[in-house]
Amino acid sequence: MLGFPCLNFRSGPNGSTALIGCIPVNTTITIQCTAEGNAVTGPYGTETIWDRTSYAGQTGFVSDAWVYTGTNSAAAPSC
Numbered sequence: 492m493l494g495f496p497c498l499n500f501r502s503g504p505n506g507s508t509a510l511i512g513c514i515p516v517n518t519t520i521t522i523q524c525t526a527e528g529n530a531v532t533g534p535y536g537t538e539t540i541w542d543r544t545s546y547a548g549q550t551g552f553v554s555d556a557w558v559y560t561g562t563n564s565a566a567a568p569s570c
Contacts, residue, residue, distance in 0.1 A: 504528030
């Protein structure tokens with residue numbers, strides 16, 4: 492834990508892939524594409540969609556269940 496709430500940033504679209512970082516809550520991200528992965532439950536429902544983004548010089552995935560996109564469908568094309 493880095494001392495502030497953050498979103499797990501992973502190497503692949505699955506909660507068991509390597510944790511490569513932590514994106515601070517309320518950070519605006521750009522969703523490059525989406526991929527199917529394991530189901531995650533968060534404030535925006537239970538989702539199997541994972542969003543690929545870049546943060547702090549690295550590219551990885553975050554669970555769409557924790558990202559406000561305005562839709563329960565994919566917000567970007569498939570990776």
